[in-house]
Amino acid sequence: MTTAPDPLILVPEQLTKASDDARVARRERLRLVLRSKTFLVGSVIFLFWIFCALFGEMVAPKNPFASDPLNRLASPSGEFWFGTDRLGRDVFSRVLAGAREILTVAPLATLLGTGIGTILGLVTGYFRGLVDDAIMRLMDALLAVPLVILALLALVALGPSNTTVIVVIGIVFTPLVARTVRAAVLSEAQLEYVQAARLRNERAPYIMFAEILPNVLPPVIVEFTVRLGYAVFTIAALSFLGFGIQPPAPDWGLQVFENYGFLSANIWWPVLFPAVAIASLVVAVNLISDGITQAFER
Amino acid sequence: MTAAVPDLPLAVPALELRDLEVAYRVRGIDRPVLRGVSLEIAQGEAYGLVGESGCGKTTAAFAVMRYLPRNGRVTGGSIGVGGNDLLAMSEAQVRHLRAKTVSMVYQNPGTALNPSIRVGEQVAEVFRIAGRSKEESRERARAMLAKVQISDPARVLKRYPHQLSGGMQQRVVIAMALASDPTLLILDEPTTGLDATVEAEVLDLVTALRAEFGTSVLFISHNLAVIAKMCERVGVLYAGRLVEEGPAGQVFENPRHPYTVGLLRCIPRRGVRKDQTRLDTIPGFLPSLGAALPGCVFADRCGLAQEICRAEEPALIDLGGGRSSRCHFHEQAHLLPRATAPRGHAASRDGGGGEPIVRVESVSKTFKQEGHEIRALADVSFAIRPGETLGLVGESGSGKTTLARVLLGLSEPDADSRLELDGRPLASRVGKRDTEQVRAIQIVFQNPDAALNRRFSVRRIIGRALKKLLGVRGSQRDERLETLAQSVRFDNRLLGARPSQLSGGLKQRVAIARAFAGDPRAVVCDEPTSALDVSVQAAILNLLADLQNDKGVTYLFISHDLGVVRYLSDRIAVLYLGRVMELGDAEVVFNAPHHPYTEALLSAVPTLDRGERPRIKLEGEMPSAADPPSGCVFHTRCPRKLGEICETEEPPLVEAEPGHLMRCHISIEELRRLQATAPDAGNRGRSPSGNRGA
Numbered sequence: 001m002t003t004a005p006d007p008l009i010l011v012p013e014q015l016t017k018a019s020d021d022a023r024v025a026r027r028e029r030l031r032l033v034l035r036s037k038t039f040l041v042g043s044v045i046f047l048f049w050i051f052c053a054l055f056g057e058m059v060a061p062k063n064p065f066a067s068d069p070l071n072r073l074a075s076p077s078g079e080f081w082f083g084t085d086r087l088g089r090d091v092f093s094r095v096l097a098g099a100r101e102i103l104t105v106a107p108l109a110t111l112l113g114t115g116i117g118t119i120l121g122l123v124t125g126y127f128r129g130l131v132d133d134a135i136m137r138l139m140d141a142l143l144a145v146p147l148v149i150l151a152l153l154a155l156v157a158l159g160p161s162n163t164t165v166i167v168v169i170g171i172v173f174t175p176l177v178a179r180t181v182r183a184a185v186l187s188e189a190q191l192e193y194v195q196a197a198r199l200r201n202e203r204a205p206y207i208m209f210a211e212i213l214p215n216v217l218p219p220v221i222v223e224f225t226v227r228l229g230y231a232v233f234t235i236a237a238l239s240f241l242g243f244g245i246q247p248p249a250p251d252w253g254l255q256v257f258e259n260y261g262f263l264s265a266n267i268w269w270p271v272l273f274p275a276v277a278i279a280s281l282v283v284a285v286n287l288i289s290d291g292i293t294q295a296f297e298r
Numbered sequence: 299m300t301a302a303v304p305d306l307p308l309a310v311p312a313l314e315l316r317d318l319e320v321a322y323r324v325r326g327i328d329r330p331v332l333r334g335v336s337l338e339i340a341q342g343e344a345y346g347l348v349g350e351s352g353c354g355k356t357t358a359a360f361a362v363m364r365y366l367p368r369n370g371r372v373t374g375g376s377i378g379v380g381g382n383d384l385l386a387m388s389e390a391q392v393r394h395l396r397a398k399t400v401s402m403v404y405q406n407p408g409t410a411l412n413p414s415i416r417v418g419e420q421v422a423e424v425f426r427i428a429g430r431s432k433e434e435s436r437e438r439a440r441a442m443l444a445k446v447q448i449s450d451p452a453r454v455l456k457r458y459p460h461q462l463s464g465g466m467q468q469r470v471v472i473a474m475a476l477a478s479d480p481t482l483l484i485l486d487e488p489t490t491g492l493d494a495t496v497e498a499e500v501l502d503l504v505t506a507l508r509a510e511f512g513t514s515v516l517f518i519s520h521n522l523a524v525i526a527k528m529c530e531r532v533g534v535l536y537a538g539r540l541v542e543e544g545p546a547g548q549v550f551e552n553p554r555h556p557y558t559v560g561l562l563r564c565i566p567r568r569g570v571r572k573d574q575t576r577l578d579t580i581p582g583f584l585p586s587l588g589a590a591l592p593g594c595v596f597a598d599r600c601g602l603a604q605e606i607c608r609a610e611e612p613a614l615i616d617l618g619g620g621r622s623s624r625c626h627f628h629e630q631a632h633l634l635p636r637a638t639a640p641r642g643h644a645a646s647r648d649g650g651g652g653e654p655i656v657r658v659e660s661v662s663k664t665f666k667q668e669g670h671e672i673r674a675l676a677d678v679s680f681a682i683r684p685g686e687t688l689g690l691v692g693e694s695g696s697g698k699t700t701l702a703r704v705l706l707g708l709s710e711p712d713a714d715s716r717l718e719l720d721g722r723p724l725a726s727r728v729g730k731r732d733t734e735q736v737r738a739i740q741i742v743f744q745n746p747d748a749a750l751n752r753r754f755s756v757r758r759i760i761g762r763a764l765k766k767l768l769g770v771r772g773s774q775r776d777e778r779l780e781t782l783a784q785s786v787r788f789d790n791r792l793l794g795a796r797p798s799q800l801s802g803g804l805k806q807r808v809a810i811a812r813a814f815a816g817d818p819r820a821v822v823c824d825e826p827t828s829a830l831d832v833s834v835q836a837a838i839l840n841l842l843a844d845l846q847n848d849k850g851v852t853y854l855f856i857s858h859d860l861g862v863v864r865y866l867s868d869r870i871a872v873l874y875l876g877r878v879m880e881l882g883d884a885e886v887v888f889n890a891p892h893h894p895y896t897e898a899l900l901s902a903v904p905t906l907d908r909g910e911r912p913r914i915k916l917e918g919e920m921p922s923a924a925d926p927p928s929g930c931v932f933h934t935r936c937p938r939k940l941g942e943i944c945e946t947e948e949p950p951l952v953e954a955e956p957g958h959l960m961r962c963h964i965s966i967e968e969l970r971r972l973q974a975t976a977p978d979a980g981n982r983g984r985s986p987s988g989n990r991g992a
Contacts, residue, residue: 191748191749192743192744192745192748192749193748193749193750193751195706195708195741195743196741196743196749196812198708198728198729199706199707199708199728199736199739199740199741200736200762200763200766200767200816201728201729201731201733201736201766202766211751214751214753215751215752215753
């Protein structure tokens with residue numbers, strides 16, 4: 001180089017300032033999430049259920065599987081806080097222990113749906129054209145069938161098991177995620193860094209997964225949390241219909257299913273407490289999702 | 299001292315700022331943005347506020363509208379509008395003021411209009427707020443649109459904003475701003491982002507309306523030439539301080555503050571070219587928001603700064619004649635040493651040395667849209683020689699970017715088109731080109747924010763290009779990466795940074811480094827400086843010229859800024875509706891005789907140089923490429939149209955004189971005679987401010 005030094009070279013203060021700014025921005029976002037009350041309340045409830053899923057059987061006052069024929073359908077008391085069910089099992093212990101199944105099945109199902117949906121969203125949004133049309137029409141067709149009916153049909157055909165539930169919910173969620181991701185990819189693919197990648201003959205998978213994917217992660221994360229709430233809800237509904245999680249698991253939806261017949265006899269406790277548990281988990285996930293969304297929107 | 303309309307009372311200024319201080323609260327600390335700004339705009343006067351982005355121009359405008367963002371507040375001083383204290387007013391009074399007395403026109407007309415409401419209703423609303431009946435409002439809206447020279451107001455009123463062009467939208471916004479007959483009109487970069495021809499029309503319109511309404515104007519722009527054209531007085535803002543003020547002509551002719559001197563030197567003007575000198579730049583950076591500045595705000599970047607400048611804030615020194623400067627050494631401002639060395643050795647300008655690198659032959663591109671055929675490029679041919687820059691100019695929609703995309707292989711041209719690289723045919727899709735060819739043609743995009751992946755570090759961005767294009771890995775790659783960063787003057791210590799951590803100029807350097815990673819033969823520069831401030835623009839243009847000098851690379855340089863194109867280009871192609879209208883050496887194209895379209899383009903650009911050409915107005919807007927006019931495509935707007943032949947027969951692109959191609963029915967001799975009256979575009983006469991310090 002024969003040219004004189006350039007005056008625009010950064011001085012060290014500028015350097016530290018630049019990296020400071022980035023650190024501050026990251027911290028700012030984290031702080032926003034942590035300061036959001038919705039996120040905190042949601043996390044507390046969610047962490048409580050996670051704890052129960054891990055250690056529920058250990059901390060439960062009674063064995064959630066042990067029936068006690070002498071104390072069938074006992075109302076809530078000092079000994080049985082939430083009463084007992086039709087086999088005399090302690091409802092409180094079963095509510096604590098019931099978190100495990102749903103907190104395994106729902107996240108796995110959501111992960112599957114978000115994963116496939118993200119891939120399809122990337123492919124359709126990046127390639128457009130015929131690929132896009134074909135895949136998205138298929139997705140639309142999937143969406144047109146009511147969700148629960150679709151799940152029921154698949155479960156009847158494949159036989160109910162946790163794996164089937166995960167696969168079915170995952171497939172059902174795929175079109176919804178794919179649509180969101182596709183929209184984000186469409187606007188991202190317009191940006192010139194994608195053209196720059198094409199101009200050095202990058203392969204399409206590299207452009208989609210290495211260049212574009214990191215930039216559409218925020219909507220993917222938000223979508224995951226939203227879908228997780230729906231997954232909890234849907235799995236509980238399937239279990240209630242008898243097609244979801246199978247006995248003898250102390251699943252909440254299953255508990256409602258097993259005991260709702262006694263409601264007419266004014267025996268509400270084996271139904272109400274698991275139902276409240278389902279509701280609290282759904283609400284918690286949605287609160288977390290709201291908190292994250294707000295932080296990303298800033 | 300001011301050019302006020304005589305029969306208006308001079309005593310009460312339309313706007314008076316006294317020691318105005320505004321601060322933004324960021325992370326709990328008040329950071330000063332305006333540091334004691336005082337200025338006065340007389341009735342009927344136009345006052346220009348200039349400065350680079352981040353100097354506080356728009357904040358000043360928002361303060362006057364009392365539209366400061368929620369974390370901003372006035373921390374001191376006063377704002378008087380027509381003699382009333384704005385800061386003492388209640389919310390209701392401020393609303394009344396905005397409705398009746400002060401109006402503002404924002405930079406982006408597209409976002410200033412509500413996209414879901416018809417234009418008519420939006421304009422009429424202004425009158426309804428003023429208490430007119432529905433009928434009367436509609437009638438007045440139509441009259442107002444006619445006043446802003448919209449030829450068919452009734453039709454425009456029924457449209458939605460997105461159905462109007464940018465220039466048309468800005469007219470509507472101006473119509474709305476003037477509807478309440480305000481005494482003060484604030485224009486915040488009203489023509490930034492508009493084509494030169496449209497900009498000229500909007501500026502003419504503002505001038506005409508000002509004569510009619512006698513409105514005072516606060517005109518904010520980073521474009522000094524626009525301010526020089528529009529304003530009687532000008533204030534130069536730097537880091538929230540007014541550093542110089544005075545009559546526009548004098549300030550630009552004979553600046554008395556080093557910052558003004560520096561700004562003026564950054565602009566390529568008087569036909570200066572890359573082989574003559576490098577542009578001067580302003581070293582360093584704007585102080586960060588709210589930094590404590592004990593001395594002169596400009597001291598850190600000033601080549602004249604002495605001990606006293608860092609210790610003591612200079613007062614606003616009255617220079618007489620309505621001029622003032624905030625500089626301890628204002629008498630020596632013009633002696634400011636150059637921050638960038640002039641070119642060490644004359645850049646070689648080997649006109650036509652060697653075989654062409656890139657050859658484009660009868661390239662056409664037709665887009666199909668809902669059954670319509672849109673011919674974006676029609677039979678474009680040219681060749682670029684090694685080490686040469688071909689400038690592409692034309693209004694937006696003329697096909698400049700389409701041509702670049704075709705050349706890059708991002709967009710497939712029509713069947714008969716031929717592209718050649720080094721005499722070998724070039725596949726029309728980048729995926730079908732071999733690595734050698736892919737490396738050979740690269741691009742620097744307009745907007746570095748979009749062109750760099752914001753999740754990647756600079757090291758990864760450039761490193762990936764090196765790996766893909768050169769196939770180098772490991773320590774070899776690191777070595778090359780550092781050399782490359784050095785060649786674009788990018789500090790190696792910043793390689794780990796993400797784009798968002800870098801300034802606009804540094805980001806563009808990264809983009810340039812990426813384009814040069816594979817030792818390209820030809821680089822397309824698509825408006826590489828239009829998103830940058832002038833001082834950064836100067837540095838980038840210098841860099842591009844230096845790189846060309848060192849590596850002998852060829853540029854296809856696209857820009858709407860004719861001064862910039864002239865600085866960097868050896869040859870120029872003028873595009874209109876996808877056709878080459880004129881092609882020749884830069885000096886030949888910039889000097890008469892020109893094609894009538896080139897002539898109009900050149901005359902539309904405001905310039906700081908004296909001896910402005912007479913404005914040649916282009917009628918109407920560029921026709922749609924879906925339905926181009928018969929005959930010569932320019933005949934619908936051509937001010938020199940001959941007659942029927944222009945409407946029926948398309949003129950061929952012929953060599954009117956050696957090395958000068960033109961597509962016009964008028965002979966070159968006739969054009970020379972017609973355009974002889976206009977002063978030469980070059981106007982090399984040196985004005986006193988020149989590069990005396992060089």
